[in-house]
Amino acid sequence: GEEVAQTPKHLVRGEGQKAKLYCAPIKGHSYVFWYQQVLKNEFKFLISFQNENVFDETGMPKERFSAKCLPNSPCSLEIQATKLEDSAVYFCASSQFAQVNSGNTIYFGEGSWLTVV
Amino acid sequence: DAKTTQPNSMESNEEEPVHLPCNHSTISGTDYIHWYRQLPSQGPEYVIHGLTSNVNNRMASLAIAEDRKSSTLILHRATLRDAAVYYCILRVLSHSTLTFGKGTMLLVSP
Numbered sequence: 537g538e539e540v541a542q543t544p545k546h547l548v549r550g551e552g553q554k555a556k557l558y559c560a561p562i563k564g565h566s567y568v569f570w571y572q573q574v575l576k577n578e579f580k581f582l583i584s585f586q587n588e589n590v591f592d593e594t595g596m597p598k599e600r601f602s603a604k605c606l607p608n609s610p611c612s613l614e615i616q617a618t619k620l621e622d623s624a625v626y627f628c629a630s631s632q633f634a635q636v637n638s639g640n641t642i643y644f645g646e647g648s649w650l651t652v653v
Numbered sequence: 654d655a656k657t658t659q660p661n662s663m664e665s666n667e668e669e670p671v672h673l674p675c676n677h678s679t680i681s682g683t684d685y686i687h688w689y690r691q692l693p694s695q696g697p698e699y700v701i702h703g704l705t706s707n708v709n710n711r712m713a714s715l716a717i718a719e720d721r722k723s724s725t726l727i728l729h730r731a732t733l734r735d736a737a738v739y740y741c742i743l744r745v746l747s748h749s750t751l752t753f754g755k756g757t758m759l760l761v762s763p
Contacts, residue, residue: 540696569750577738579697579753592750627696641687642751644696 538562540645542628543610548651549618557648558610559628567591568611569629569642570603579627584634585611591634618652625649657741662758665731673726673757675741680721685744687751688715688726690737697740697753700726736761 541560549555561568570582581595585605596603600618605611615622625647633640658676665671677686687702701708701715703724708715714727728735740756 571753577753577755579751581750581752584750595750629696641699641702644698646694646696 540628540630540643541610542626542645542648544648545646546649546651548653551619551652552617555615555618555622555650555652557613557626557628557650559612559630559645560610561628561630562643565630565632565643567631567634568605569631570611570613571627571629571644572624573627573647574621574624582613586634615650618650620652623650623652657743657754659739659741659754659757661755662760664760664762665728666762667733668730671728671731671735671759671761673728673739673741673759674723675725676723677741677743678722680743681745683745686715686717686721686724687742687744688713689740689742689751689753690735691740691756692734692737697751700739702744731759731761733761733763735759 543558547555566587569584572580572582583593583596583603584591588605600616603613627644627647629642629644631642685702685704688700689697690700691697701710701713703715703717716725738756738758740753742751
């Protein structure tokens, strides 16, 4: 598609429950990124993929968080045993290339709002 | 990673030009200067980027200081739709990710 599509838009989970978010990148884009935005302005990079391979996972919490990008399927971000502090907007983004060059920008989806109660 | 400093907020009137400043005194020679904005309840949106020379596109202009330690995003005629948080980001050549700071919240009044 022509835009990064994220589902669901809103998700409410009780503490300890699992949450799974999905992302379909723009067609033709090889790189997928996940970001977490807690409060209004604080963005945190979580993980990126080059096709189905993990490209950079330096921001990914070691426990409870996992992500996948499988062929012919939307990418997913899963949080096991959610905690109150996981409440945030999770943004998926995609780009055609990883390297910074004059033609490469990152396109973001509208986000998935996770509320843990 | 080199950091950027932006004012927390700025105000403008509709139809007037807006100059959003960004300081990046520790920028390295291969860092690109990117600007993204986030409208309410939406994901970040690319605005413009540059390396050394000033840049223009349909959305805005980017003026980069000669020493590259600061830059200014220029919206030539602000509209209500331009009310957003604007992020000035240094994108390292060897890294693929964006590192967001706190940004500047732009308020536009009719």
